[in-house]
Amino acid sequence: MRDEHEAWLGIDLGTQSVRVLAVTGNGTVLGGGSAPVRGHREGRRHEQDPEEWWQGVRTAARAALGPVTGARVGGLAVCGTSGTVLLTDRAGRPLSPGLMYDDGRAAAEAARARAAGLAVQDTWALPKARLLVEEYGPGRITHQPDVITARLVGRPVPTDSSHALKTAYDVEREAWPDVMGLPGEILPEVVRPGTVLGEVCPAAAEATGIPAGTPVVAGMTDGCAAQIASGALRPGSWNSVLGTTLVVKGAATEPVRDPSGVVYNHRAPDGGWLPGGASSVGAGVLTAAFAGADPAAMDARAAAYEPAGAVAYPLVSPGERFPFLAPGAFALVLGEPAGDADLWAALLQGVAFTERLCLDYLHFLGAPLDGPLTFTGGGARSPYWNQLRADILGRPARVPEQTEPALGMAALAAHATGSGPLADVAERMVRIATRLRPRPDRTARFAEPYARLVDELTARGWLSAPVAEHAHTRLRQTLDAGHRDAPDHDDAPDHSDAPDHRDTSDS
Incomplete structure (x- = not known):
């Protein structure tokens, strides 16, 4: 194990801010900093100015390093939003705005x-890159973190395969396919996450306060960074990130094959696989339906409605991506809630039902689900919702103390600079704050509304009949087996001094 007087930097280029953390090998956060980033939204358009990303890194890095005294910076890695893309010139200077992860203009x-046989979604980087080339002419296709790593090193550097995945990079062959006729010279060189790209140059050191000579490591997408920060890296373990929407990501020794394309696989730095998918269901529906409400107070009132008087499929926006692909799907509320508290309960439960269906679909595809399940994201700050989700899923879960993507990038930097296998490094850095066990009586209460939702989704043609039948079978098995889908594996250290039900922080 490396000297604990050594720290690693994780840089997270978020939608609304840049976040930087300085973290030791045992997970102690020595310093943190953030800086806001503005965006421009108009209809399906969502752009940001790449120069703001760099200015945000300069501000946040200096704030993070301010309290760091007596510790050497061992390395850094950068994560960005998945699918965000722009064009740069040969020197790495932006030629276009950054088209953000949810920009939908390239349908x-x-x-x-x-039609050409590539499994891509409308908001993925590949179609947006094609759109940029048509509008701005040839340039180097560049992913969000590449702008920062190039500025830090002082020259253009390869992209990582995690961010390149949504530009149609073949992570199994580790090569570019024929991508919509784009000329090969505009496609970036690609390396695996965890590859050392270079060192912080003197000019970048002066701008950011990061010591010159600090190794700069190829990162991963923000979702993969959050997964690293959850410690869910051993085969069979999963991380459920509940923010505005729901993302479920796990670890496997082999790719999880999905003919529909809703589950895709990132390549882990060690050569393993990180399968997962992103739903359009999530906590954003609460903000939309109850603007200004006190979540804790609403949770307390919702506890009287188990199950709720209505069954919800709470899509944040039209269209669903996971656990099924249905561009025409829309939010559902089946039944008539008795009031605001009952509707709040229905929305909380509906997100958890979707989460269960995601796991059922992964099981249907043959994904390993026998490891620990970790809850992260803003939704994991709610102790009531966490317990409700464990009850509906019928399986144990855990909530880490610190789950920021920047922590995951600090762990990746430590791994890349010699601190050991990534899973081991992450487990040393991750501190578990809360452990949840499902309550069998509650699991049974929610069986009927979950089955009703599965049947409704099937009747509308969104969910396939074989997947629905598999979900029903697993529900029966959960109840018959004592309401537990998975053994209570826990490979991370206990850190028993962490208080129970502590709120988590997430970006």
């Missing part, structure tokens, strides 16, 4: 890519 280009 026609995405349709052409699918």
Whole structure:
């Protein structure tokens, strides 16, 4: 184990801010900093100015390093939003704005890519890159973190395969396919996450306060960074990130094959696989339906409605991506809630039902689910919702103390600079604050509304009949087996001094 007087930097280029953490090998956060980033939204358009990313890194890095005294910076890694892309010139200077992860203008280009046999979604980086080339002319296709790593090193550097995945990079062959006729010279060189790209140059050191010579490591997407920060890296373990929407990501020795394309696989730095998918269901529906409400107070009132008087499929926006692909799907509320508290309960339960269906679908595809399940994201700050989710899923879960993507990037930097296997490094850095066990009587209460929702989704043609039948079978097995889908594996250290039900912080 490395000297605990050594720290690693994780840089997270978030949608609304840049966040930087300085973390020791045992998970102690020595310093943190953030800086806001503005965006421009108009209809399906969502852009950001890449120069703001760099200015945000400069501000946040200096704030993070301010309290760090007597510790050497051993390395850094950068994560960004998955699918965010721009064009740069040969020197790495931006030629276009950054088209953000949810920019939906390239639907026609995405349709052409699918017609050519590429499994891409409308908001993925590949169709947006095609759109940028048509508008701005040839340039180097660049992913969000590449802008920062190039500035830090002082020259353009390869991209990582995690961010390149949604530009159609083949992570199994580790090569670019024929991507919509884009010329090979505009496609970036690609390396695996965890590859050392270079060192912080003197000019970047002066701008950021990061010591010159600090190793700069190829990062991963923000979702993968959050997964590293959850410690869910051993095969069979999963991380459920509940923020505005729901993302479920796990670890496996082999890719999880999905003909529909809703589950995709990132390549882990060690060569393993990180399968997962992103739903359009999530906590954002609470903000939309109850603007200004006190979540803790609403949770307390919702506890009287188990189960709720209505069954919800709470899509944040039209269209679903996981656990099924249905562009025409829309939010559902089946039944008539008795009031605001009952509707709040229905929305909380509906997200948990979707979470269960995601795991059922992964099981249907043959994904390993026999490891620990970790809850992260803003939704994991709610102790009531955490317990409700464990009850509906019928399996144990755990909530880490610190789950920021920046922590995951600090762990990746430590791994890349010689601190050991990534899973071991992450487990040393991750501190578990809360452990949850499902209550069998509650699991049974929610069986009927979950089954009703599965049947409704099937009747509408969104969910396939074989997947629905598999979900029903697993529900029966959960109840018959004492309401537990998985053994209570826990490979992370206990850190028993951490208080129970502590709120988590997430970006």
